Amino acid sequence: KKEILIDILVRLPAKSLIRFLSTCKSWSDLIGSSIFVSTHLCRNVTKHTHVYLLCLHHPNFERLVDPNDPYLKKEFQWSLFPKETFEECYKLSHPLGMTEHYGIYGSSNGLVCISDEILNFDSPIHIWNPSVRKFRALPMSTNINIKFSCVALQFGFHPGVNDYKAVRMMRTNKSALAVEVYSLKRDSWKMIEAIPPWLKCTLEHHRGTFFSGVAYHIIQKGPMLSIMSFDSGSEKFEEIIAPDAICSLWGLYIDVYKEQICLLFICYGCEEEGMEKADLWVLQEKRWKQLSPFI
Incomplete structure (x- = not known):
């Protein structure tokens, strides 16, 4: 009977499961167990249900x-x-009832990371589950006395370490880069000490994405464009050179396409009058593959 009950309950959305917590103690214990939570999440992810x-x-x-x-x-x-x-x-609506605009800096498995629309180093950060109307305020960093002029924030799930991570990248006016990683399991921030020397460049913090526990950002070193990746689990940096055909930051975007990191380069002033050409590149085994351009 328990197996049949589990098979029924895992098909329900989170909001319905929350209501069933008060049905009886056995249901509450079952739905709240780590095994059921993992089974429910795995089913939703693999079958793309309740998306x-x-x-x-x-x-x-x-x-x-x-x-x-x-x-x-x-x-x-x-x-x-x-x-x-x-x-x-x-x-x-903001979980704290604030009426000011707020920014969303990543979402994964029903959890949403929110903070100020314009980020500062001391901007409050919350991880929020809108379905059950619960949230967690992230602790303040231990490096609060350091003043940074540029802040980027990303959030997502790292399947390799089975943990939700927030990555905050900061830069001073002197181009010094600092990176902090938040772990939901430990509920704490960790400053990354080893920053590779090739990251002393212009970090385009407005153009980044987070996929499978890895933060990606477009960076520029002189005339050369690259993609910086930072694995929030292994805490390692990598540099991936952008395709030669991409020659400008203008019209360049990075995102995820069919479970792959992609670059979208919009070429203005296309041969077709009044049209824009868009080149799409996907990252496969650390190499860029260009898909058919579209207009």
Whole structure:
């Protein structure tokens, strides 16, 4: 009977499971057990069930808006949309009730990392589960006295160490780079001491992504563009040279495409009048493969 019950419960979304915690003690113990949580998560990930899209949008979907308009931007809101219907199902409000705009710096398995829209070194960071309306405030760093002018923040799950990680990269006016890693298991920050010398360059902290426990950033050293990767588990840095065809930071974006790191390079002023050409490169075994460009 227990196996049948588990097979039924693992198919339910987290919000329904939370309600069943108060059904009886045996159900509460079962749903709260680490084995059930892992089974439920594994099933959702492998079968892509209960997947939601996290979108920043204007309340009026039919209105064409300029995302750079400061007045319209104040009206934007974060919402969850189920991937099957793409109908707004849940409007996200800050868990502390704050009305100011906030930024989302990564999400994984239902957890969302939020902080100030404009990051400072002492910006409060929260890991939030909107489905069950619970959150955790991350502790302040022990390096709070150091003043940094540039801060980047990323968050996600590292399957290799079975832990959720937040990576914070900071730079001073003198181009000194500092990297801190937060572990949800330990609930603490760790400063990374060994920074490779090739990272003394311009870090494009606005253009980065986090995938499978690794933080990726576009960096520039003189005329050369590279991708810096930092594994939040092994705490190792790597440099991946960008394709020769990519010659400018303008129009260059890094993200994940079909479980692979990709570079999207938008070429303005395409031969077709009024059109833009986009080149897509995916990283396969530390080499770039160009997919068919599209216009």
